Amino acid sequence: xxxxxxxxxxxxxxxxxxxxxxxxxxxxxxxxxxxxxxxxxxxxxxxxxxxxxxxxxxxxxxxxxxxxxxxxxxxxxxxxxxxxxxxxxxxxxxxxxxxxxxxxxxxxxxxxxxxxxxxxxxxxxxxxxxxxxxxxxxxxxxxxxxxxxxxxxxxxxxxxxxxxxxxxxxxxxxxxxxxxxxxxxxxxxxxxxxxxxxxxxxxxxxxxxxxxxxxxxxxxxxxxxxxxxxxxxxxxxxxxxxxxxxxxxxxx
Numbered sequence: 001x002x003x004x005x006x007x008x009x010x011x012x013x014x015x016x017x018x019x020x021x022x023x024x025x026x027x028x029x030x031x032x033x034x035x036x037x038x039x040x041x042x043x044x045x046x047x048x049x050x051x052x053x054x055x056x057x058x059x060x061x062x063x064x065x066x067x068x069x070x071x072x073x074x075x076x077x078x079x080x081x082x083x084x085x086x087x088x089x090x091x092x093x094x095x096x097x098x099x100x101x102x103x104x105x106x107x108x109x110x111x112x113x114x115x116x117x118x119x120x121x122x123x124x125x126x127x128x129x130x131x132x133x134x135x136x137x138x139x140x141x142x143x144x145x146x147x148x149x150x151x152x153x154x155x156x157x158x159x160x161x162x163x164x165x166x167x168x169x170x171x172x173x174x175x176x177x178x179x180x181x182x183x184x185x186x187x188x189x190x191x192x193x194x195x196x197x198x199x200x201x202x203x204x205x206x207x208x209x210x211x212x213x214x215x216x217x218x219x220x221x222x223x224x225x226x227x228x229x230x231x232x233x234x235x236x237x238x239x240x241x242x243x244x245x246x247x248x249x250x251x252x
Contacts, residue, residue: 013077014041016051022088022114023050024229027074027097028215029119030143036215043218047226049090052081065144067153070096071103078104088114090229094214095119096146102156113163115229120197121170122190123177124211125155130183131176155198164232165201167194168221171243172210192242203228205238 024044028037037053044051054077083089089112093101098118105113128151132139139147158165169192177184184190194204205224209217218225227235234240 013055014051014053015081016041016045018048018050020048020050021086022048022090022229023052023083023086024090024092025078025083025101026051026053027091027093027101028053029094029096029211030147031211032094032215039216039218043222049229050086052077052083065146067099067103067146067149069144070100070146071107074100075104075108078110084110084112086112088112090115090117092117092225093119095121095124095211096150099150099153099156102158103153105158105160106156109160113160115164115166115232116158116160117166117168117225117228118199119168119170119214120199121211122192122196123173123184124170126184126187126190127174127176127180129187130180134180134183157199159200164228165199166225166228166234167197167199167201167204168214168225169194169197169204169206169242170209170211170214171206172208172213174211177211203233205234205240206242207239208243 024047026040026044028040032040041051041053044053054074078084089110091101091113093116098120101116128147132148132151136148171192173181192206194201205221207214207221209220224234224238227233
């Protein structure tokens with residue numbers, strides 16, 4: 001597996017250095033896919049930041065296919081790229097990426113962390129429990145224990161005293177969660193309120209997207225994201241209340 005990882009570059013991630021004083025570390029989630037990966041890289045290629053995109057999920061496969069393995073791989077990537085040396089480091093994390101980054105920060109916090117922006121979804125975050133509950137053997141065969149690990153791990157909030165924290169809240173249900181609506185709703189009421197995500201934050205905005213489009217649709221909310229990295233808050237005209245729910249589907 002180490003040979004396969006090196007062959008495809010999956011143990012290294014993507015690095016774009018421009019000699020900048022600030023860097024962005026992108027920690028994606030489990031569903032990013034090739035098109036989403038290209039869209040995210042293309043978007044950040046047009047920004048002035050040094051870019052680090054960690055293929056941490058594949059790193060998890062090199063480390064026993066587990067959430068602890070993903071955390072270990074992410075920490076190794078941070079160390080190898082010397083991200084602690086930047087005056088200011090910004091992190092953009094998508095759901096499972098948020099779990100992974102925050103767990104890493106509990107062990108070895110980054111003193112230079114300036115901003116952390118989290119993609120959150122009260123619907124999609126029920127996917128690990130729903131999928132592993134219905135199809136445990138298939139889920140384990142495809143992803144090892146990383147999905148079950150996330151389902152069993154309460155959100156590990158970032159408690160960095162200096163970092164500005166922003167939330168991007170998905171207001172739509174992905175195709176997967178439309179299929180799994182029954183099991184998801186049996187887990188209890190769903191809240192889209194920013195204060196119910198268990199994360200101290202400085203600002204939060206809502207996006208008319210599901211998890212299916214959060215990567216490929218980055219250009220639609222990217223300017224607001226970059227505004228947060230610069231100013232520590234989203235633009236004044238960003239949407240801070242929930243969009244109307246999916247027609248005919250009540251999600252809280």
